[in-house]
Amino acid sequence: MKEIRTRFAPSPTGFMHIGGVRTALFSYLIAKHNNGSFILRIEDTDQTRYVEGSIEVIYNTLRDLGLNWDEGPDIGGKYGPYVQSERKNNYLKYAQQLIDEGQAYYCFCNEDRLEDLKKIANNKKIPYKYDGKCRELNINEVQKRIEEGEKYVIRFQMPRTGKTIFDDKVYGKITVHNIELEDLIIIKSDLMPTYNFANIIDDHEMDITHIVRGNEFVSSTPKYVLIYQAFGWNIPEFIHLPVIKKEKDSDKKLSKRDGDATVEILKEKGYLNESIINMLALTGWSPGNEKEIFSLNELIEVFDISGISKGNAIFDVDKLNWFNNNYIRKLSIKELCQLTIPYLQKSYDLTEKSSLWLEKLVSIYQEQLSYGAEIIELTKLFFEEELEYDKEALDYLQTIDTKAVISTLKEEIIKINDWNEENIVKAINNIKEKTGIKGKPLFMPIRICVSGKMHGPELPMTIFLLGKEKLIKRL
RNA sequence: GGCCCGUUGGUGAAGCGGUUUAACACACAUGCCUUUCACGCAUGCAUUCACGAGUUCAAAUCUCGUACGGGUCACCA
Numbered sequence: 292m293k294e295i296r297t298r299f300a301p302s303p304t305g306f307m308h309i310g311g312v313r314t315a316l317f318s319y320l321i322a323k324h325n326n327g328s329f330i331l332r333i334e335d336t337d338q339t340r341y342v343e344g345s346i347e348v349i350y351n352t353l354r355d356l357g358l359n360w361d362e363g364p365d366i367g368g369k370y371g372p373y374v375q376s377e378r379k380n381n382y383l384k385y386a387q388q389l390i391d392e393g394q395a396y397y398c399f400c401n402e403d404r405l406e407d408l409k410k411i412a413n414n415k416k417i418p419y420k421y422d423g424k425c426r427e428l429n430i431n432e433v434q435k436r437i438e439e440g441e442k443y444v445i446r447f448q449m450p451r452t453g454k455t456i457f458d459d460k461v462y463g464k465i466t467v468h469n470i471e472l473e474d475l476i477i478i479k480s481d482l483m484p485t486y487n488f489a490n491i492i493d494d495h496e497m498d499i500t501h502i503v504r505g506n507e508f509v510s511s512t513p514k515y516v517l518i519y520q521a522f523g524w525n526i527p528e529f530i531h532l533p534v535i536k537k538e539k540d541s542d543k544k545l546s547k548r549d550g551d552a553t554v555e556i557l558k559e560k561g562y563l564n565e566s567i568i569n570m571l572a573l574t575g576w577s578p579g580n581e582k583e584i585f586s587l588n589e590l591i592e593v594f595d596i597s598g599i600s601k602g603n604a605i606f607d608v609d610k611l612n613w614f615n616n617n618y619i620r621k622l623s624i625k626e627l628c629q630l631t632i633p634y635l636q637k638s639y640d641l642t643e644k645s646s647l648w649l650e651k652l653v654s655i656y657q658e659q660l661s662y663g664a665e666i667i668e669l670t671k672l673f674f675e676e677e678l679e680y681d682k683e684a685l686d687y688l689q690t691i692d693t694k695a696v697i698s699t700l701k702e703e704i705i706k707i708n709d710w711n712e713e714n715i716v717k718a719i720n721n722i723k724e725k726t727g728i729k730g731k732p733l734f735m736p737i738r739i740c741v742s743g744k745m746h747g748p749e750l751p752m753t754i755f756l757l758g759k760e761k762l763i764k765r766l
Numbered sequence: 767g768g769c770c771c772g773u774u775g776g777u778g779a780a781g782c783g784g785u786u787u788a789a790c791a792c793a794c795a796u797g798c799c800u801u802u803c804a805c806g807c808a809u810g811c812a813u814u815c816a817c818g819a820g821u822u823c824a825a826a827u828c829u830c831g832u833a834c835g836g837g838u839c840a841c842c843a
Binding site: 300301302304334335336337339340398402405409416417418419420442444462465466467468471473475476478479480481483485486487490505506507508509510511512513531533534536570573574575577579580581582583600601602603604605606607608609610611612613614616620656658659660719729730731732733734735737738744745746747748749750 | 767768769770771772773774777778779780781789790791792793801802803804805835836837838839840841842843
C-alpha cells in the first residue's frame with residue numbers, strides 16, 4: 292500500500308492560532324496512525340505578509356507540542372526544498388505546461404478593469420466573476436505585449452459546462468457547477484504563484500496523499516480538482532476540518548486581543564502541552580467512546596477520520612482547565628515548581644524565600660491549580676503586607692465571639708520556639724483546651740486572621756508557610 | 767446576493783432506521799466527606815434532537831421546505 296503522507300502548510304504571518312494548531316495535530320495524527328509521514332512546509336508566496344520571526348514561532352510551537360515533522364525546511368527531506376519561495380521556478384514551468392496545452396492563458400487585464408467589472412457586478416447584484424476576456428487573445432498578440440513589457444498574470448481556464456464532484460472524507464460528496472468557477476489566477480504579476488496553485492504543485496510533487504485543512508477551503512476545492520485533472524494527476528483525499536470558533540462569552544475569551552486564541556497565550560498562562568493537545572484533539576473529534584484523557588501516543592493509536600464532526604466547535608476554556616488540572620495533579624514536585632515558580636518570581640519578591648519554602652507553598656495548591664499563572668492569585672495572602680478581608684469572612688466574624696481564640700492564639704504562637712508544623716498543631720490544640728472552643732468557631736477566626744478568607748488550604752501548613760513574624764503582625 | 771456546508775442541553779459531544787425512558791465529559795445545583803476550600807463520592811440537570819411536512823409498522827437518524835449559523839465568491843494565504 293502507498294505510504295500516507297500529510298502536510299501542515301502554514302504561512303509565516305504571525306502567531307499560531309488554535310485552529311491552525313488543531314489542523315496540524317489532525318494532519319499529524321492521520322499520518323502517524325497509518326505509519327505515514329508528516330511534512331512541514333512553509334507557504335510564503337505572499338512576500339508582503341511575511342512577519343519576522345514567525346517561522347521560529349511555528350517551529351517552536353509544533354515541537355513543544357510534540358508534533359515532530361519528518362520532513363521540513365530545517366531538517367530537509369527528499370522532496371525539498373520545503374519553503375515555497377525557494378521553489379519559485381518550478382511553478383512557472385507547470386504554468387507554462389498548462390498554457391502550451393491550452394488550459395491556461397496570459398491575462399493582461401489590469402486592476403482598473405477588474406475593479407470596473409466588480410463594480411458593475413455589484414450594481415447588478417450578481418456575483419463577480421472574471422469575464423475571460425483574455426482567453427481570446429491570439430499567440431502573436433500575447434507575444435508582442437509580453438515583449439513590450441506589459442504586466443500579465445496567468446489564469447487557469449475553467450470549463451464552462453458540466454460539474455465537478457469530489458468526495459470529502461468529512462463532508463461527503465460535494466458538487467459544484469463549473470460555470471460558478473472563475474478563471475483563477477495561478478501566477479501573479481510578480482511571477483510568484485498564487486497560494487492555490489503553489490499548493491497543488493507542491494502537494495503533488497511531495498506526494499501528499501491526504502490534504503487536511505480548515506473547511507474554509509471546501510468552496511475552492513473544486514478548482515483544485517479541476518487543476519489536478521488538467522495535469523492528469525491523481526487527486527488526493529480531502530479532509531476538511533470544522534472551524535474552531537471564538538468564545539461567545541467575552542469574559543471567557545482567551546485573549547484580550549480580540550479573542551483570537553493562540554498557543555502562545557495558552558503557554559503564557561501556564562497550560563501544559565499535554566492538555567493543549569488533549570483538548571484540541573477533542574474539539575471537532577470524538578473517539579466514539581467515553582475515554583477522554585489521551586496522550587499523543589494514544590491519540591495516534593485511536594485517531595480515526597470518521598470521528599471528525601462536521602459542525603463547528605467552540606473552544607471551551609472550562610474544559611481546558613479541567614484537562615490541565617488533571618495533568619497538573621500528575622506532576623512531580625519538581626515539575627510543579629518549574630511550572631509555577633516563574634510566575635511567583637514575576638509577581639512577588641522571592642529573595643528571602645528558600646526553595647523548600649516555595650516547594651511547600653506550591654504543593655499545597657497542586658490539587659486545585661488549573662493553570663500556572665493561577666498560582667499568583669492563589670498565593671497572594673503569603674506575600675501581601677495588607678490583608679484583604681473577604682466580605683463573607685467579615686460577616687462571619689460578626690456572628691461569633693472571637694476574642695478568646697485570637698488572644699490565646701497570639702500567646703501560643705509567641706511561645707513557639709521551634710517553628711514547624713507540628714508545633715503549630717500543638718498550639719491550636721492548646722487553644723482548644725484553654726478556651727473550650729472547637730470546630731468551626733475555633734478554626735474559622737484563625738483562618739480569617741491568617742488569610743482574610745473563609746476558604747483555603749490546610750491551616751497549620753498555611754500558618755507555617757506564612758511565618759511567625761508575619762503572623763504575629765497580622766494578629 | 768449566488769454557490770457550498772452545518773444545526774443533538776450553557777459547552778465539547780455519543781448516536782448512522784427499532785431494548786435510547788438520547789451515552790459520556792466539562793460547567794452548574796444539591797448532598798456527603800473536610801475546620802474551610804480544593805480533591806473525591808453521590809444525586810439532579812434535553813419527555814426530546816432548530817422548525818414544518820413527507821417516507822416508514824417504526825426517524826435525532828432517510829427526503830423536501832423554512833429559519834438560523836458558518837464558509838466562499840482577491841494578483842491573501
